[in-house]
Amino acid sequence: xxxxxxxxxxxxxxxxxxxxxxxxxxxxxxxxxxxxxxxxxxxxxxxxxxxxxxxxxxxxxxxxxxxxxxxxxxxxxxxxxxxxxxxxxxxxxxxxxxxxxxxxxxxxxxxxxxxxxxxxxxxxxxxxxxxxxxxxxxxxxxxxxxxxxxxxxxxxxxxxxxxxxxxxxxxxxxxxxxxxxxxxxxxxxxxxxxxxxxxxxxxxxxxxxxxxxxx
Numbered sequence: 219x220x221x222x223x224x225x226x227x228x229x230x231x232x233x234x235x236x237x238x239x240x241x242x243x244x245x246x247x248x249x250x251x252x253x254x255x256x257x258x259x260x261x262x263x264x265x266x267x268x269x270x271x272x273x274x275x276x277x278x279x280x281x282x283x284x285x286x287x288x289x290x291x292x293x294x295x296x297x298x299x300x301x302x303x304x305x306x307x308x309x310x311x312x313x314x315x316x317x318x319x320x321x322x323x324x325x326x327x328x329x330x331x332x333x334x335x336x337x338x339x340x341x342x343x344x345x346x347x348x349x350x351x352x353x354x355x356x357x358x359x360x361x362x363x364x365x366x367x368x369x370x371x372x373x374x375x376x377x378x379x380x381x382x383x384x385x386x387x388x389x390x391x392x393x394x395x396x397x398x399x400x401x402x403x404x405x406x407x408x409x410x411x412x413x414x415x416x417x418x419x420x421x422x423x424x425x426x427x428x429x430x431x432x433x
Contacts, residue, residue, distance in 0.1 A: 234288070234333040234370035241327065243336050245360055252320055253359025255341045257281055257313035258301035259290075259397065262404040266325060270317040273408050274341040276361065280306040281412055283380060283398070286370040289332045290391035298387030298394035299372060299380055301401065301415075302334070302364040312410035315341045315359065326362070333368035336360045381421045395422055 246252045251269065254260070255276055264271065285302040292298030303311060323336075339361045347354065366373060375383075387394035402419035405412050 234368050235331050236333060236335050236368070237327045237331045240323075240330075240336050245336060245338055246320070246358075250320055251317055252323070253341060253357045254316045254318055254322075254326070255313055255339060255359055255361040256316065257303060257311055257361070258401060260316075261314045261408075262400055264314075264316060266316075266318065266322050268316040268318050268322075270315075272315045272343045272345050272347070273312070274315040274343045275310045275312050276303075276339050276341050277310055278305065278307050279303040279311050279339075279363075280309040280414070281311050282374070282414055283384070283418060284366075284371065284373050285333060285364040285368075286372040287332060287387070287389060287394070288370060290389050291394040291397045292387040292389045296387055297370070297372065297383075298389060298397070299384050300394075300397060303361070312344070312405060312408055312412070314408075315343065315357070323360075330362040333364035333370040334362035335364070335368075337363050377417065377421060381418060381425060384418070384422060385426055395426060398422060 255274060256264070258281075280303065281301050282304050283299040283301055284304065285300050286292065286297035287300040288294045288297050290298070291300055337360065339359060340356055341359055342356045343354070364371065384394045384398055391397075398415070398419050399422070402412075402415050405415060
């Protein structure tokens with residue numbers, strides 16, 4: 219199944235809460251298990267049961283801190299900034315793929331409810347197993363993406379403005395700065411490079427030298 223652009227698969231809602239929209243989706247209906255691609259906190263915080271966990275990339279999408287967080291790393295009054303994906307032909311986004319039971323999607327819909335919608339994608343595994351067996355080097359699965367149509371969208375902003383916002387935001391899941399540093403650390407552990415994430419994290423570290431706790 220080919221990957222299509224975000225514009226072609228976007229559903230809209232007057233609310234950022236996407237749980238009901240995701241519940242109505244029938245992706246991989248009838249399958250007991252489904253692959254899920256994580257590119258943000260799902261890389262290092264998989265608080266759900268999984269059968270397989272494999273590093274992977276998806277193509278033609280780039281990670282950007284353009285989504286507002288009112289429920290995890292900020293509040294309605296002072297939203298944080300968290301990762302989403304935007305179309306970029308030729309790009310690769312490194313993350314972690316999980317093979318999960320389909321019923322795990324319900325709690326994930328709750329976790330990702332602030333503007334994120336499920337989308338079908340092709341993930342390409344980059345671990346040693348994939349290199350040894352070309353028959354298992356990719357899989358169709360799901361990824362949660364927040365697009366500019368959701369009401370929590372913040373969009374692009376100057377680097378200094380994004381860093382300032384991230385440095386001040388705090389929500390039920392903790393400091394926004396912690397989220398950014400955890401993501402940068404997790405990507406480095408995978409051997410990846412993400413200029414957008416690393417530039418934000420390095421700039422934040424310069425502004426807040428003590429903002430990079432150990433995970």
